[in-house]
Amino acid sequence: MSLAAAIRTGEVAELPSRRDEDWRWTDLRGLLRAVPPASPPGDAAALAVGPFAVLAEDEVVFLNGRRLMGLDALTIEAGAPRVLALRFVSQAEGTAHHSDFALTLAPGAVLTLLESHESAGEAYVADSALDIRLGEGARLERIVLIDEAADAIAVDSAEVSLAPNAVFAQAVLTRGARRQRSQTRVRHPGGGARVRLDGLYLPAGARLADLTTEVLHQGVDGTTSQLTKGAVRGQARGVFQGRIVVEERADRTDARMGHHALILSERAEVDAKPELLIHADDVACAHGNTVGALDEEALFYAEQRGIPEAEARAMLTEAFLVEVVDRIEHAGARDVARAWVAEHLREEA
Amino acid sequence: MLNIQDLHVRVGETEIIKGLSLSVPAGEVHAIMGPNGAGKSTLSYALAGRPGYEVTGGSITLDGEDLTALEPNERAAKGVFLSFQYPLEIPGVPGLTFLRTALNAQRKARGEDEVAAPAFLKLIREKAAALKIDFEMLKRPLNVGFSGGEKKRMEILQMAVLSPRFLILDETDSGLDIDALRIVSEGVNAMRSSDRAMLVITHYQRLLDYIRPDKVHVLAAGRIVASGGPELAQELERSGYDQYASAA
Ligand SMILES: Nc1ncnc2c1ncn2[C@@H]1O[C@H](COP(=O)(O)OP(=O)(O)OP(=O)(O)O)[C@@H](O)[C@H]1O
Ligand SMILES: [Mg+2]
Numbered sequence: 001m002s003l004a005a006a007i008r009t010g011e012v013a014e015l016p017s018r019r020d021e022d023w024r025w026t027d028l029r030g031l032l033r034a035v036p037p038a039s040p041p042g043d044a045a046a047l048a049v050g051p052f053a054v055l056a057e058d059e060v061v062f063l064n065g066r067r068l069m070g071l072d073a074l075t076i077e078a079g080a081p082r083v084l085a086l087r088f089v090s091q092a093e094g095t096a097h098h099s100d101f102a103l104t105l106a107p108g109a110v111l112t113l114l115e116s117h118e119s120a121g122e123a124y125v126a127d128s129a130l131d132i133r134l135g136e137g138a139r140l141e142r143i144v145l146i147d148e149a150a151d152a153i154a155v156d157s158a159e160v161s162l163a164p165n166a167v168f169a170q171a172v173l174t175r176g177a178r179r180q181r182s183q184t185r186v187r188h189p190g191g192g193a194r195v196r197l198d199g200l201y202l203p204a205g206a207r208l209a210d211l212t213t214e215v216l217h218q219g220v221d222g223t224t225s226q227l228t229k230g231a232v233r234g235q236a237r238g239v240f241q242g243r244i245v246v247e248e249r250a251d252r253t254d255a256r257m258g259h260h261a262l263i264l265s266e267r268a269e270v271d272a273k274p275e276l277l278i279h280a281d282d283v284a285c286a287h288g289n290t291v292g293a294l295d296e297e298a299l300f301y302a303e304q305r306g307i308p309e310a311e312a313r314a315m316l317t318e319a320f321l322v323e324v325v326d327r328i329e330h331a332g333a334r335d336v337a338r339a340w341v342a343e344h345l346r347e348e349a
Numbered sequence: 350m351l352n353i354q355d356l357h358v359r360v361g362e363t364e365i366i367k368g369l370s371l372s373v374p375a376g377e378v379h380a381i382m383g384p385n386g387a388g389k390s391t392l393s394y395a396l397a398g399r400p401g402y403e404v405t406g407g408s409i410t411l412d413g414e415d416l417t418a419l420e421p422n423e424r425a426a427k428g429v430f431l432s433f434q435y436p437l438e439i440p441g442v443p444g445l446t447f448l449r450t451a452l453n454a455q456r457k458a459r460g461e462d463e464v465a466a467p468a469f470l471k472l473i474r475e476k477a478a479a480l481k482i483d484f485e486m487l488k489r490p491l492n493v494g495f496s497g498g499e500k501k502r503m504e505i506l507q508m509a510v511l512s513p514r515f516l517i518l519d520e521t522d523s524g525l526d527i528d529a530l531r532i533v534s535e536g537v538n539a540m541r542s543s544d545r546a547m548l549v550i551t552h553y554q555r556l557l558d559y560i561r562p563d564k565v566h567v568l569a570a571g572r573i574v575a576s577g578g579p580e581l582a583q584e585l586e587r588s589g590y591d592q593y594a595s596a597a
Contacts, residue, residue, distance in 0.1 A: 296400070301437040302447070304397050305507060306425035306455035315450060319441025319490075 003028060003127045003155045007098045010035045025239045025271045026181050026210045028153060036125050039064040039095035047089060051145050051340070052114035055332040056085035062128070063089050065097030072100050078108035078138075083330070086115040088128050090152065096125035107135035107163070112330045113142040117156060119149040130158040134166035143333045145340060146174035146182060150205055153177065158184045164191025164219075171198040171328050173337055175344050176209030176236065183212040190219025190250055199228035200324040200337075202317075202344055203236035210239035217250040217280075224254070229324045230261040231317045231345070232268035242287075243275040250280045257287040262294060262320055264313065314345040321345075350375040350412060350546040351396075351515055357406035358388075358395045364405070365391040367571035373515075376543040380557055380582060381550045383568035384590045389550045390434050392568070393519045396548075397431040398424050411515060425451075426458035428514030432504040432521050434550075436492050444487040444503065448473065448510055455511060476509040480536050497524030505536045516540065516547040522556040534559030554586045569593045 006014035006028075016022075017029030042063040050059070061068045076082055088099055105111055117126070126148070134140055148154045154177050162168055172182045180203075186195055201209035215224050230238040244255045261270040274289045294316055302312035321341055328334040351373045358366035365388045373379045383389055395402045396409060398421040409416045416424055439447055453463040464472070477484055480502055492500050501521055508516060518537065522530055537560050541547070549560055557565075557579065565582045567575040567590070574593045575581065 295437075298437045298439055300399050300421060301433065302439070302451070303421035304399075304425055304431050304433075305447070305451035305511065306422050306458065307451050308422045308454060308458075309420070311450070311454065312422075315442060315447075316439070319439070322441060 003125070003153075004098050004129060006035050007096045007125065007127055022212065022241065025237075026179055026208065028179055031153065031179060032125075036094055036096040039090075039092040039097040039124065041066055042089070042091040044068055046091065046120070048118070048120065050085055050087045050118065051116050051147070051336055052085045052333065055330075055336070056083050056114055058082070059085040059087065060101070061087045061089065062099040062101070064092050065099045067099075067101075073102040073104070075104040075106060076109040076111045077106045081110040081112070083112045083114065086113055087118060088116070088126065088156070089118045089120060090124045090126045090148070090154075091120040092124040093121050094123045097127070099128040101128070102131040104133045105135055105138035105140055108137050109135065110139045111141075112333065113140060114333055115142060115144040117144070117146045117148055117154060119147060119152060122149045123151045124149065126152060126154045128156045130156070132158055132160045134160070134162045134168060136163040137165045138163070139167040140169070141329055142168070142170045143328060143330065143337065144170070144172040144182065145337070146172065146180060148177035148180055150207060151178045152180070154180045156182050160184065161187040162189055162193045162195070164189055164193055166193045168194070169196040169329065171200070171324060171337070172211060173200045173340065174209045174211065176201065176203030176207035178206070179208050179210075181210035181212060185213070186215045188215055188217045188219070188222045188224065190217060190222035190253065193222050195222070195224040196327065197224065197226040198324050198327055199240070200321055200341065201230040201238045202232070202321065202341065203238060204233040204344075204347060206235050208237045208239065210241070212239070212241040214243045215245070215255070217244070217246040217253045217255065220249070220251045220253070222250065222253050224256070226257040227324055227327065228259045229321050230270060231264055231321060232261065232270055233264045235267040237268070238270045240270070240272045240274070242273070243277065244285070246276075246278045246280050246283050246285065248279045251282040253280060253283045253285070255283070255285045259289045261291045262317060263291060264294065264317065311346075318342055318345055351548070352410045353407070355407035356395070356404065356409060358391055359403045359405050360391060360401060365571055366395060368407070369568070369572050371566065371573055373546045373548060375546050377563040378541065378547040378549060378560060380562040380565045381548060381568050382552065382565065382582060382585055387568045388571045389568055390519055393431055393517045393548070393550065396517060397421055397429060422454065423458065425513075426455045430508050430511060430513030430516050432501075432508060432516070432518045434519040434523070436500040436504050438493045439491040440493055441490055443489060444491040445473065447491045448507055451507070452511060473510055476506055479539075480506050480509070481532055482506055498526060498529050501525055502529060502533060505533050509536055509540065514545050516545065517550070518547065519550045520552065522551055522553060530556065531559065554582050557582050567593055
């Protein structure tokens with residue numbers, strides 16, 4: 001059951017619904033009476049520049065589910081660090097599309113993947129699936145910027161598998177959509193492999209942003225560090241589902257998970273389900289989960305100094321969220337992410 | 350300059366300021382003294398427009414303009430500055446960023462041009478040096494982990510940079526060591542001018558040795574119960590507030 005299957009078959013029954021435990025907060029079945037027709041190819045000449053345009057050496061573009069040039073798979077060889085932009089653009093109205101992409105990092109390869117989900121349309125349904133494999137000692141930093149239309153339904157899924165000593169670092173930033181989910185599943189072999197799995201959500205209006213992750217620790221000596229922060233305004237909803245499973249014999253696993261959210265209006269909502277499922281004995285695991293409001297006294301203090309309330313709220317919220325952005329290693333991407341957060345926090349709720 | 354007439358302020362269900370009248374002309378410094386819980390901080394919050402401090406009667410005007418109708422940031426842009434008794438910590442926002450945002454917001458509200466980064470840095474370096482504040486401290490999140498005295502000094506730095514017209518100092522002397530008290534007082538005195546006025550709330554005569562007030566008022570149980578010259582502060586130091594218990 002998945003959005004991809006529904007798009008492929010045209011069967012609404014394939015859509016995840018609130019009856020599926022992992023989708024209970026992000027129901028898709030109740031939203032659509034029928035699966036929309038397939039999106040047209042789109043007009044490549046009308047493409048805007050992507051958010052990471054100046055940072056990347058190469059660009060892979062999917063327009064309405066079709067790759068503009070080349071194959072739906074790419075292998076990065078060992079050598080000098082590379083920077084690749086991966087763009088999923090929806091140039092559609094009321095139609096549906098699905099993209100598939102496979103990325104392999106050969107042993108020792110180093111890549112920064114600057115992924116963007118961009119909208120040039122409305123009320124579309126977009127799904128994308130990414131298959132990522134890291135060879136021994138390969139390093140990947142994946143930064144994902146999700147900027148879908150307010151009335152779109154969008155799901156992106158990444159399956160990540162790592163070889164020993166690989167390093168996978170990820171930051172997903174999203175403002176949500178009518179329904180939007182970004183899900184990542186990491187198969188963690190241990191063996192010195194390291195994972196950082198960060199997220200940031202800031203939906204406003206009637207948007208829903210859902211960050212769902214699963215890390216399966218399957219071998220000894222693996223580390224995972226996860227930090228997700230969110231701020232919800234208007235009637236928006238934020239969903240965080242983080243699951244870390246430490247399988248039997250995955251000893252000396254070190255796994256940390258933090259989720260912290262700010263609710264900025266009375267009608268906004270956050271649903272969080274942090275889970276640590278530990279089946280090994282010798283592990284160091286911890287998680288923290290907090291949901292709160294802005295400090296009203298600090299807000300008044302800023303206003304007393306002349307800062308208008310809306311700007312004071314944005315400033316304090318930004319200061320709260322920026323911890324996630326600061327963990328991005330690629331300096332250029334970090335700047336883009338910081339500006340993106342600052343801009344969207346200053347939009348009307 | 351500032352004119353308060355028969356002011357009543359309620360916090361929650363409780364009336365704290367109960368018919369307070371006070372007027373501070375331009376160029377003057379007035380001290381307010383009074384027992385703990387008398388309503389001194391409540392008065393300063395009401396002047397600054399803190400949410401939850403409801404003005405239920407009377408008026409507050411600055412140069413004839415009704416302040417109670419304005420948002421806190423609008424009052425700030427008109428020149429009202431409150432040095433907090435307990436300054437707040439602002440996690441994640443460096444002092445420099447905070448202060449530049451505040452200064453430019455005020456300037457924008459007054460229809461003035463924003464201050465460019467180099468001019469701002471020059472201004473803040475100069476004011477920080479005068480107050481013996483290490484410039485590096487301004488790169489840290491504002492007030493986070495600062496000592497009580499450091500926070501108070503940071504309040505005066507903000508005041509110096511924002512250059513307000515009506516200054517309220519709520520126990521700025523508490524928590525300051527002897528040297529800091531002198532440095533901060535010099536900073537405050539440097540701001541005395543014929544077009545500014547100040548309200549200095551304190552428990553101690555010592556601050557008033559540095560910042561000489563034109564008038565001293567005693568605030569007890571939500572009202573001004575006595576007013577006089579600087580000698581009133583000395584008298585209070587000797588005899589305490591008992592004599593005003595009945596007046597309140
Ligand atoms: N939120 C509140 N709800 C109810 N009562 C309050 C509230 N805040 C303050 N008060 C009360 O108002 C009264 C005046 O407090 P305020 O802080 O103005 O006193 P103060 O004169 O500044 O005292 P101090 O010298 O100790 O600083 C006190 O009795 C206090 O308990
Ligand atoms: Mg007080």
